[in-house]
Amino acid sequence: MDMAQKPNFQTVDPATADPGRSYLGHTPDEALQIAGKARLAFDDWRRTGIAERAAMMRRAAAVLRARREEFSALMTEEMGKTLVEGRAEIEKCAGNCDFFAEHAAGFLADQAVDMGGPRAKVAFRPLGTILAVMPWNFPFWQVFRFAAPTLMAGNTAVLKHASNVPGCALAIEDVFREAGFPENVFRTLLIPSRDVRAIIEADAIAAVSLTGSVEAGREVASQAGGVLKKSVLELGGSxxxxxxxxxxxxxxxxxxxxxxxxxxxxxxxxxxxxxxxxxxxxxxxxxxxxxxxxxxxxxxxxxxxxxxxxxxxxxxxxxxxxxxxxxxxxxxxxxxxxxxxxxxxxxxxxxxxxxxxxxxxxxxxxxxxxxxxxxxxxxxxxxxxxxxxxxxxxxxxxxxxxxxxxxxxxxxxxxxxxxxNQNVRSDPRLPFGGVKHSGYGRECSDFGIREFVNIKTVLVHPEARSKAGTE
Structure with missing residues (x-):
């Protein structure tokens, strides 16, 4: 591979404006291959028991806590967050992992529907591989807010993070690896924004979640809608x-x-x-x-x-x-x-x-x-x-x-x-999202974990000779 073809992601220390570490990214073809591997991993991951998924997610929380100082320093280095706020962010990510490890089974349990005869239920089943396009301002929390419920629901995930936090993006993939998740259940793509459209349109991707600007939301919503894929958008606020x-x-x-x-x-x-x-x-x-x-x-x-x-x-x-x-x-x-x-x-x-x-x-x-x-x-x-x-x-x-x-x-x-009488904050127990130009869809809570599932009606009639109904 010609290294000149790979994008380079150069970090800059916001406190001094001095250059920091640089990272070689993925070519468009490599990014598509990684997305394809995540889609292949979905076939096994969706059949992994939710208790087994929860055990891995709890290990992810433990990894975050064990590496808290390292990750806090990385955020400071790449986007200027204070160490104190960085530590709090990592603990919040770990708490989010624990929350969905504990509650996902209940949130996704089949719901019986009384039809007065036939047995009916609503089932919640994963969609496939979800692409997350995430911002720099909370480089760990924004991703874990998406990833914990998405993976617990049985989806696999691909992350396109902001270009100024490549180290954070790779560190998050490493957390899931260290926690024992299968290799391609969560992958990071180091690609520039211009290469995102091809990933959205790839057959491997089932849906898209974006947190970012209104302009980015318009682009991603348009691109996802053009290929009839669901999107969840958390955009700006005033x-x-x-x-x-x-x-x-x-x-x-x-x-x-x-x-x-x-x-x-x-x-x-x-x-x-x-x-x-x-x-x-x-x-x-x-x-x-x-x-x-x-x-x-x-x-x-x-x-x-x-x-x-x-x-x-x-x-x-x-x-x-x-x-x-x-x-x-x-x-x-x-x-x-x-x-x-x-x-x-x-x-x-x-x-x-x-x-x-x-x-x-x-x-x-x-x-x-x-x-x-x-x-x-x-x-x-x-x-x-x-x-x-x-x-x-x-x-x-x-x-x-x-x-x-x-x-x-x-x-x-x-x-x-x-x-x-309190300032607004996100919490895994409460649905998070906006209206108007602040986007649509919800993250966190039972509402968030159900954004990227197939809400599926199942009806079982005791006799095959029943009369056909009307739509």
């Missing part, structure tokens, strides 16, 4: 938190800051728009500035660091462009808003006030540590502003009246998830 006049302001500001600053603000479900009723807007902004200022920039390898670099200088520059354009249109930076004079993808915790329609901070997703405060006249106006978005992933309500908050969260906010 999560709105409605802050009502009866909220306890210091506590609300702490929740808001935590929601905004998860993973340095680089999360689809990070709080981004804080819509505050006018009578408490000033007090809330003061408390939010104080809470956000606690997230000081620092070396992501240090234990006390709360804000590391963004994933790349290019990403940082785009966030700053959005901030600068918003300020030029009338927003005010109450804290932050300047690019530090040092190498690397650094950007400070920033609070923008006076955010209005027509500003990037109002209309676009800001993927960084920037909180946008939007004033609302009252509760109804706040709900209107929250829903006036192309996105609908997560949302929140901050209020002293939890009954009021639950009603708004349940019936008023247009989002796949809505939390009251």
């Amino acid at each position: 999560d709105a938190y409605v802050v009502l006049e009866d909220a306890h302001i210091p506590a609300a500001a702490e929740v808001a800051a935590a929601a905004r600053m998860v993973n340095g603000g680089q999360s689809c479900i990070a709080g981004k728009r804080f819509i505050v009723v006018s009578e408490i807007r000033g007090a809330f902004e003061k408390a939010l500035v104080e809470a956000m200022s606690a997230y000081a920039m620092g070396d992501p390898r240090h234990e006390t660091t709360k804000l590391g670099p963004l994933q790349s200088v290019e990403a940082r520059d785009n966030v700053h462009r959005q901030v600068a354009e918003s300020v030029s249109k009338g927003a005010r930076a109450l804290v932050g808003g300047d690019v530090p004079a040092k190498a690397g993808a650094w950007y400070p915790a920033t609070v923008l006030s006076g955010v209005r329609p027509g500003m990037p901070a109002h209309d676009e997703e800001l993927f960084g540590p920037v909180a946008a405060v939007i004033e609302a006249a009252d509760q109804a106006d706040a709900i209107r502003i929250a829903n006036d978005s192309l996105f609908g992933l997560g949302s929140g309500v901050l209020t002293g009246d939890v009954v009021r908050g639950e009603r708004i969260a349940t019936d008023e906010l247009e989002a796949g998830m809505s939390f009251v």
Whole structure:
């Protein structure tokens, strides 16, 4: 094989902008061959007992915990995550593996249907080989959130990870190997985005899961739909938190800051728009500035660091462009808003006030540590502003009246998830996903494991001489 034909994946340390390790990828033909091997592995894997699958999945959890420090350091090296957040991410992956090892059998158990005579049931059976196209921001969790239920359902999986985290992508394949999964049940493809379409269209692939941008979602949905293959899409978000006049302001500001600053603000479900009723807007902004200022920039390898670099200088520059354009249109930076004079993808915790329609901070997703405060006249106006978005992933309500908050969260906010007095987060026990331009389908919980199965009707009549029915 001519090495010049293979793509090269060069990592860059976001904290310094220095080049890191590089990895040779797969040619288009090699990628198709790997997908074919995963499809062949499906024939045996689907017949592997669910208890045996669960034992392997529990071993995967043990491998993750045993190699936690190694994997945390790898995430820091490739996309700048702090070591503290990296450790938490690896533990979350391990917990997800344990959860589906324990609950998959129940989630996938046949369901009897009373037909008043014939015996009928609904069965959940695997589809085949599922392609996962995953992002860099949670390089282990995004994959394990998909992989644990998918493999427990009896499917095999092929991963196309983000190009800036090739080491993480290969490490995840290694976890499943070390845990004793058959060789081709989970495979990683190191390919550029331009080669994904051929994998989607390959006969070996049964369906596609993507977490990424709206633009990537449109492309993958179109390509999968063109060959009549199911897709699940978890796309961007501009999560709105409605802050009502009866909220306890210091506590609300702490929740808001935590929601905004998860993973340095680089999360689809990070709080981004804080819509505050006018009578408490000033007090809330003061408390939010104080809470956000606690997230000081620092070396992501240090234990006390709360804000590391963004994933790349290019990403940082785009966030700053959005901030600068918003300020030029009338927003005010109450804290932050300047690019530090040092190498690397650094950007400070920033609070923008006076955010209005027509500003990037109002209309676009800001993927960084920037909180946008939007004033609302009252509760109804706040709900209107929250829903006036192309996105609908997560949302929140901050209020002293939890009954009021639950009603708004349940019936008023247009989002796949809505939390009251806490920041939105993913959990294997709860369905995860969005509406509108935030995508479709669900991950996690029983809803997630059933996305990539054949929901199959089986009816058994006691007599073969029964009359044929009508459709």
